[in-house]
Amino acid sequence: MRKAVCLLSGGLDSATCLGVARRDGYETYALSFDYGQRHLCELEAASRVAASLGAAGHRVARIDLRMFGGSALTSSLDVPKNRSAGEMERGIPITYVPARNTIFLSFAMAWAEVLGASDIFIGVNAIDYSGYPDCRPEFIRAFEGMGNLATRAGVEGATSLKIHTPLISLTKAGIIALGSECDVDFGLTHSCYDPAPNGRPCLACDSCLLRAKGFAEAGVRDALLDRYGL
């Protein structure tokens, strides 16, 4: 069985991505990060999701991106609330974490190399996203090219690294439909950037708004709302 490292934040995108890897026949190794994010409860969601989708392994890397700051997700800056779709489309929001996906993919590459895996799954998408530079297809292709020069396999001419982005061209509604096909239980996931201490979503940050829009367009009830009696 081929092994794949799957980046898993605990949100619905990465959960769907892990479900796709499993459906496609990979033995999955889920990788999450405790990077000083204010919404740490997403790590509990990641554990629930990894267990429910039968990951062969799940590790949490501790890295402290608060040491650099520069993002509302890793500092005391306010998370923006109740922004319109038009506002979300303008520029890069304050919730962008500098170089986050580059760092996450670098760690995934390290683990893949040790596991003897050449497949990495990441749930980025370029539609209905938050305008982050490191979610764009051109970034992913460039990372893959770099990765093929960075590792033992790159020197020894062994199997080459492949970064899988099964969600890249899907809308949020499309991701929800795909996740449902792959038996993802969205009630286990977490999306909110600014949750209450018990994990209850704020329903007003960009991430909550994009999630609600996605479920509305997919015509599906979000099981997470039932979890919190919302």
Added chain:
Amino acid sequence: MRKAVCLLSGGLDSATCLGVARRDGYETYALSFDYGQRHLCELEAASRVAASLGAAGHRVARIDLRMFGGSALTSSLDVPKNRSAGEMERGIPITYVPARNTIFLSFAMAWAEVLGASDIFIGVNAIDYSGYPDCRPEFIRAFEGMGNLATRAGVEGATSLKIHTPLISLTKAGIIALGSECDVDFGLTHSCYDPAPNGRPCLACDSCLLRAKGFAEAGVRDALLDRYGL
């Protein structure tokens, strides 16, 4: 004054690289990593070097690469000793740490973005090195290309990322000559992969052997030997 992030392990290569950045007029921000390496005393060397070369900032990022293993530098695998030049030239040694430079450069990119810097210095070299895939010029160029798509600047068309590798084509003797020109005190640096608890170098690992060969070829006494009465 332009700012530059300089990766600083505490070894003589990265110390020279920091010296070059200073000589070239940059305000330097040194970045070191506590990654679970067995030769942690290199971090004390990094602090000494950063202070002596007037770095405007020095941070140590804590990341635990032991969670993946796969290297003699982050596990209980034996560090090879007394290898000949011919042996060192064959293949990738067990001291290679999977994806290490990719991870280090990713963190440097994050800090650079927050500082508003577009220059990163890294002391890799492709001559007299240990056969690591992520020390090759083609890897560095690919990382630079990827980095220019990964960040805010990549989207907004601001200044582009430049990875400086002033040592890339130098021999170890050439690096020592350059470092001396840039006022680097090599007695403050640390190179050994398998030091005694007090930091005394083993004089037998690849890193010690390459260092000794470099000083011999440069015709310079290594001040580090005096430090330990060697």
